[in-house]
Amino acid sequence: MTLIKRDVAISILDKYYPGNHPARNILLTHSRKVQQKALQIADLHPELNADRQFIAEAAMLHDIGIFLTYAPEIGCNGTNPYICHGYLGREILEKEGLPCHALVCERHTGTGLTAEEIKSQKLPLPVREMVPLSIEEQIICFADKFFSKGRNPEREKSIDEITRSLKKYGNDKIETFLKWKNIFL
Helix, strand or coil: CCCCCHHHHHHHHHHHCCCCCCCHHHHHHHHHHHHHHHHHHHHHCHHHCCCHHHHHHHHHHCCHHHHHEEEHHHCEECCECHHHHHHHHHHHHHHCCCHHHHHHHHHCCECEECHHHHHHCCCCCCCCCECCCCHHHHHHHHHHCCCCCCCCCCCCCCHHHHHHHHHCCCHHHHHHHHHHHHHHC
8 A cells, every 4th residue: 555645645636726717615524524534433443454644645635536527506517417526536546656545535435336327326436346445445434424514514424314324325324324333433
């Protein structure tokens, strides 16, 4: 696993989100909140042997692909559907030489997406497994659910709010989230 320094993660974000990019502040706020929550989980559970440095880096970079999507409410005016930001982020970070960080991008959507779900729901994604596997991927995916990039990115959602939002995607998504809750909180 290639590790980088914190300032390198920020310099990668600066490359794709220069100071005047309309999504920059939203992305940085969201990523820092996810990073804080994920690091808190890692610190609470040393028995998980999670790589703290990797979590810090990957949490900052997990949403790097949003600028390539069309989500004007958060300053993104790309041409792809928002659901594509994960695999697009993977492509960016692979080009940056960060293949493990890239997998976090691709695997953090919802509680993960299976190839079967992508195929059966006709999602505009490559048909492959996009489920968080490593403990670090799972921690970041879990932490991500607590924060929105919408109106109030600083506010942490409650467990009930998160489970209600996951309900439309199926009970298996709620079960995965609650399994993580029992491990991480």
